[in-house]
Amino acid sequence: MNAVAIRAEGLRKRYGDHEVLQGVTLDVQAGEVVGLVGENGAGKSTLLELLAGVARPDEGRIVVRGAPVRWRRPRDAADAGIGFMPQEPSMVPGITVAENILLGREGAGMRFGLVRWRAMNRLADEALREIDPTIAPGAQTQSLSFQQRRRVAFARALAAGTRTPEAPVLLLDEPTSALDPDGVEALLRGIERLRARASIVFVSHRLEDVLRVCDRIVVMADGRCVAERAAAATTAQELQHLMAGRTLAVEMAYGRDRSHAPGRTCLELKQLTRIPGYADVDLAVRSGEVMGLTGATASGCHELGRTLSGIDAPQRGRMSIDGRIVVLRDPAHAVAHGIAYVPADRASEGVVGALSVAENLALADRTGWRIDRRRERAVAARWIERLRIATPSASTRVSELSGGNQQKVALAKWLAGPRPRVLVLDDPLRALDVRARRDVVDAIRAAALNGSAVLVIADALEELAAICDRVAVMRDGRIREDRSTSAATRALRVPVERAA
Numbered sequence: 001m002n003a004v005a006i007r008a009e010g011l012r013k014r015y016g017d018h019e020v021l022q023g024v025t026l027d028v029q030a031g032e033v034v035g036l037v038g039e040n041g042a043g044k045s046t047l048l049e050l051l052a053g054v055a056r057p058d059e060g061r062i063v064v065r066g067a068p069v070r071w072r073r074p075r076d077a078a079d080a081g082i083g084f085m086p087q088e089p090s091m092v093p094g095i096t097v098a099e100n101i102l103l104g105r106e107g108a109g110m111r112f113g114l115v116r117w118r119a120m121n122r123l124a125d126e127a128l129r130e131i132d133p134t135i136a137p138g139a140q141t142q143s144l145s146f147q148q149r150r151r152v153a154f155a156r157a158l159a160a161g162t163r164t165p166e167a168p169v170l171l172l173d174e175p176t177s178a179l180d181p182d183g184v185e186a187l188l189r190g191i192e193r194l195r196a197r198a199s200i201v202f203v204s205h206r207l208e209d210v211l212r213v214c215d216r217i218v219v220m221a222d223g224r225c226v227a228e229r230a231a232a233a234t235t236a237q238e239l240q241h242l243m244a245g246r247t248l249a250v251e252m253a254y255g256r257d258r259s260h261a262p263g264r265t266c267l268e269l270k271q272l273t274r275i276p277g278y279a280d281v282d283l284a285v286r287s288g289e290v291m292g293l294t295g296a297t298a299s300g301c302h303e304l305g306r307t308l309s310g311i312d313a314p315q316r317g318r319m320s321i322d323g324r325i326v327v328l329r330d331p332a333h334a335v336a337h338g339i340a341y342v343p344a345d346r347a348s349e350g351v352v353g354a355l356s357v358a359e360n361l362a363l364a365d366r367t368g369w370r371i372d373r374r375r376e377r378a379v380a381a382r383w384i385e386r387l388r389i390a391t392p393s394a395s396t397r398v399s400e401l402s403g404g405n406q407q408k409v410a411l412a413k414w415l416a417g418p419r420p421r422v423l424v425l426d427d428p429l430r431a432l433d434v435r436a437r438r439d440v441v442d443a444i445r446a447a448a449l450n451g452s453a454v455l456v457i458a459d460a461l462e463e464l465a466a467i468c469d470r471v472a473v474m475r476d477g478r479i480r481e482d483r484s485t486s487a488a489t490r491a492l493r494v495p496v497e498r499a500a
């Protein structure tokens, strides 16, 4: 079995005067899993969008199973058995999870008979059940958390990818981000199982995952494929070098400043409860301290983050800042109390896509009503450099940036303004490349050194260990452990190692 399932041939794509893809050629064989890696802004998502019919190439062509194709819309690609999981989940509101998964499939599916349709249905169902059994196929998509919507998007790609009698092609853009370790494991196992029946392009910044499930890895930089390696013949270190054009330590060793002592309790929660979500949460974060909050699916940490940001009010319990009880009416009220929140779902809540990078960075700066363009530009220049935000200019609209670079803007927005008393970050390292992760961790630590009380929510403990002074673990909406990072890492590593 050595046929080419899908081929990108000399693809070029330009946005304005920025040539985002500069002649990309890539073959994916039948039954092959190809990893696509590259720093934020390298062009990975753009390449997948062209292959999936979401955007059209300016030059070059796409060949599917030997025949050149020209997609007019995403549906054309889906009808040809190409399943696409975009980096940011987009769900059609007002319909159920099952309908979202099967969207637009009826006609095409029926052509191949009821049996096939049932098989597809089963596949989508299975995918969903395995990845997250808590998602009911009959649930309305609006009621889902961001993490759940990502999982539905994966199931949807699987379903679309099985529309034809031919083996499907699955284009997965960071499918493992926003999943907890169990979810990641289920997804990776799913890919391993699918490899016999499908061709897969797997985009991820988690190089260990890429090395594990891919046969071959293609490295992109500045809109080109710059290198290619058999997964068995390379390492994370080498891939990192190829991506960045230099060698960096891949391990997250950030040299935390141990001599730094946190100050007085800033954020305090007492018996805070919102059901469903979390219950009886007691938590204290001191100023200057970085506290981590983690837990598996349905742990309640993301819900707690939303309450702290003023989005969802608690049912009982209380919250105080610097010793004073606060009752948050809405997100604006939280901001007025000095609480900065960076949501996991940055595309819909974290940044304003229609505004420029500079305008977004000025949003949290509440020093006055008058807009000082010069100051705005200076602040933007500083943060673009500090976090290496890849953007043509400070006046570029945020919606035009790559996913990882939007993530950086969402964070920089708060760091650029007056020091927040409390900084709540939901999954801040998601979608970032290795270099950017380091930049962002440095910025988070700097915010703490500056006196903010920082709460970082993440699904993977390993990430928190590198950033936090202390980690609390939540399960079923309750805090189960609260200890120093090193003790928590030791305690939690044990069962993981045993399972391996």
Ligand SMILES: Nc1ncnc2c1ncn2[C@@H]1O[C@H](COP(=O)(O)OP(=O)(O)OP(=O)(O)O)[C@@H](O)[C@H]1O
Residues within 6 Å of the ligand: 015, 016, 018, 020, 038, 039, 040, 041, 042, 043, 044, 045, 046, 047, 087, 390, 391, 399, 400, 401, 402, 403, 404, 405, 431
């Ligand atoms: N609609 C658009 N308009 C203008 N520029 C765009 C658009 N989409 C992408 N770009 C630009 O194309 C470049 C590549 O973006 P792309 O999203 O493909 O990167 P990526 O490799 O997926 O990065 P990340 O790892 O951050 O997701 C970026 O510099 C981005 O600003």
Ligand SMILES: [Mg+2]
Residues within 6 Å of the ligand: 044, 045, 046, 087, 173, 402, 403, 404
């Ligand atoms: Mg991308």
